[in-house]
Amino acid sequence: xxxxxxxxxxxxxxxxxxxxxxxxxxxxxxxxxxxxxxxxxxxxxxxxxxxxxxxxxxxxxxxxxxxxxxxxxxxxxxxxxxxxxxxxxxxxxxxxxxxxxxxxxxxxxxxxxxxxxxxxxxxxxxxxxxxxxxxxxxxxxxxxxxxxxxxxxxxxxxxxxxxxxxxxxxxxxxxxxxxxxxxxxxxxxxxxxxxxxxxxxxxxxxxxxxxxxx
Amino acid sequence: xxxxxxxxxxxxxxxxxxxxxxxxxxxxxxxxxxxxxxxxxxxxxxxxxxxxxxxxxxxxxxxxxxxxxxxxxxxxxxxxxxxxxxxxxxxxxxxxxxxxxxxxxxxxxxxxxxxxxxxxxxxxxxxxxxxxxxxxxxxxxxxxxxxxxxxxxxxxxxxxxxxxxxxxxxxxxxxx
Numbered sequence: 001x002x003x004x005x006x007x008x009x010x011x012x013x014x015x016x017x018x019x020x021x022x023x024x025x026x027x028x029x030x031x032x033x034x035x036x037x038x039x040x041x042x043x044x045x046x047x048x049x050x051x052x053x054x055x056x057x058x059x060x061x062x063x064x065x066x067x068x069x070x071x072x073x074x075x076x077x078x079x080x081x082x083x084x085x086x087x088x089x090x091x092x093x094x095x096x097x098x099x100x101x102x103x104x105x106x107x108x109x110x111x112x113x114x115x116x117x118x119x120x121x122x123x124x125x126x127x128x129x130x131x132x133x134x135x136x137x138x139x140x141x142x143x144x145x146x147x148x149x150x151x152x153x154x155x156x157x158x159x160x161x162x163x164x165x166x167x168x169x170x171x172x173x174x175x176x177x178x179x180x181x182x183x184x185x186x187x188x189x190x191x192x193x194x195x196x197x198x199x200x201x202x203x204x205x206x207x208x209x210x211x212x213x214x
Numbered sequence: 215x216x217x218x219x220x221x222x223x224x225x226x227x228x229x230x231x232x233x234x235x236x237x238x239x240x241x242x243x244x245x246x247x248x249x250x251x252x253x254x255x256x257x258x259x260x261x262x263x264x265x266x267x268x269x270x271x272x273x274x275x276x277x278x279x280x281x282x283x284x285x286x287x288x289x290x291x292x293x294x295x296x297x298x299x300x301x302x303x304x305x306x307x308x309x310x311x312x313x314x315x316x317x318x319x320x321x322x323x324x325x326x327x328x329x330x331x332x333x334x335x336x337x338x339x340x341x342x343x344x345x346x347x348x349x350x351x352x353x354x355x356x357x358x359x360x361x362x363x364x365x366x367x368x369x370x371x372x373x374x375x376x377x378x379x380x381x382x383x384x385x386x387x388x389x390x
Contacts, residue, residue, distance in 0.1 A: 002262050005269070009241040012273045018232035019277040084278045085291035089387050154275035156295040156386045214275075 027080035027149050034145040035072070038138050038176040046134070046180035061178075064104055064189040068175040071097040071197065072142070075168030079146045082161045083153020091157075094164050098201075101171070101194060108190025127183050128192040131174075135196035139173030143200070150212040158209035166204020170197040222285040230276060241269055244289060251293055255332045256300060257354045268296045294335060294386045301351040302379060338385055343378030346371050 075094040082091065146165045155161040174196040178189070222243060228236035248265045256264050271292050279288050336344055349360040350371065361368045 005245055005262060005266055006242075008266050008269060009238060009245065012241060012269065013234045013238040015273075016229065016232060016234050016237045019230050021230055021281070022278045024280070084280055085288060085295070085387060086283060087287040087290040087294070087387055091387075154271075154278045154292065156291050157384070160384070214271075 022084060022153055024080055024084070027083065028077065030145050030149060031076045031080060031142070034142045035076075035172055035176075038141045038172055039179065041141070042138060042176035042180055046177065058184040060186055060189050061184045064193055065175055065178045067097075067101045067104065068171045068178060068193065068197070071101050072168050072171035072175055075164045075171065076142060076146060079161060079164050079168060080149060082155050082157060082164070083150055085154055085156040091160060091164070094167055098167060098197075101197060104190040105194050106190075108187045111186045111190075125188075127181075128188060131177055131181055131183075131188070131192045132195050135174035135177040135193060136170070136199055137173065138176045139169040139196060139200050141169075142172040143169035143204075147208065147211065151214075154214060155212050158212045159205060161212055162208030163201060163205040165208055166200040166202065167197060169204070170200025173200070219284050219286055222289075223281065226276070226279050226285050227281045230279070230281070241272070244272060245269060247286075247289070248293055251290070251332060252297060255297065255336070255352060257352060260300065264296065264300050267300070268293050271296055291387055294332065294382075297332065298379060298382050298386065301347065301382075335382060335385060335388070338388070339378050339381055342370075343374045343381065346374035347378045347382075350375055 071094070074097040078091050078094050081089070143165060146168060150161055150165065174193045177196075178193050181189075181193070183189070222240060225236045225240040225243075229240050245265055248268050249261065252261055252264055272289065275292065279285065336347075339347070345364060346360065349355045349363060350357060355363065357368050357371050360371045364371070
């Protein structure tokens with residue numbers, strides 16, 4: 001070892017202060033808080049005024065929101081763990097959760113092609129755009145929390161971390177909006193509730209990596 | 215001091231609690247480990263700089279080490295991240311010889327070390343990409359010299375370096 005490395009080690013050792021460890025449980029708690037906050041906001045802005053209620057009797061409602069919630073949870077928890085690097089860790093779960101969510105647009109297009117999606121499905125309605133925009137906006141809360149956590153940690157896969165952050169945030173935003181959405185048609189849920197996930201996935205993959213590099 | 219997993223984990227835990235003596239030993243051991251780890255995978259003139267940059271990264275991110283897990287995979291992930299950064303930043307280097315092979319071979323005998331070694335990471339690359347990176351980023355040849363040596367166009371060399379580094383980055387946490 002050369003002398004400059006020895007000097008550096010002495011300096012770093014001299015600067016050492018006790019540190020509080022980055023604990024995953026804290027990251028998970030932050031994610032849970034962000035998710036609860038998003039749902040509460042959705043309830044305040046949409047649930048109360050629109051008079052719509054969570055409809056567990058609708059299969060499409062349960063299926064779409066269930067898949068979005070799984071994607072949101074899996075991606076967000078993966079992002080939390082990515083703040084602590086380790087050779088040998090795998091992050092494949094969000095890919096499978098995303099693949100499941102992507103069955104929804106496939107089903108919507110299949111139903112539309114078979115003529116079972118309802119008249120006028122191909123023309124976007126006001127409700128379609130509203131859900132896309134509102135779902136995308138709700139994603140900011142989870143995205144902000146996850147970005148904070150990644151910047152605090154030491155992610156060594158910035159592109160992947162950015163992508164998963166985007167998927168998790170987009171899915172969470174769309175899930176919160178979906179809880180109070182009155183339209184349970186396969187076309188509406190399969191296309192317009194999945195689009196925020198796609199949009200945020202792209203934002204995460206393209207725009208976020210520079211923000212989490214260290 | 216010979217790096218062994220259990221001792222390093224214990225020292226890392228003590229360092230997080232502010233034990234400067236343990237931290238000094240930890241960094242010295244890590245520096246030795248890193249010198250072996252990087253040997254033959256970076257131009258020899260840049261080895262010390264890279265080791266020091268990695269030590270700084272370790273210092274900056276020590277709080278992200280989870281004491282319930284082994285220390286070396288954490289250190290290796292940071293080492294790989296910094297190594298790929300260094301490869302990206304490397305342009306022409308006057309040093310063209312690679313020293314320290316014996317040192318690296320000795321380290322590679324340990325199975326655990328092999329799983330996280332740079333050699334195994336490099337072996338995941340297609341031959342064209344690893345060859346282009348070796349020539350330009352490690353041996354320090356210019357794009358033109360590398361292109362002449364392998365009998366391919368300069369664009370071929372550039373494209374393979376770009377793709378290879380991208381692939382390495384995506385596999386930073388892969389064990390095998």
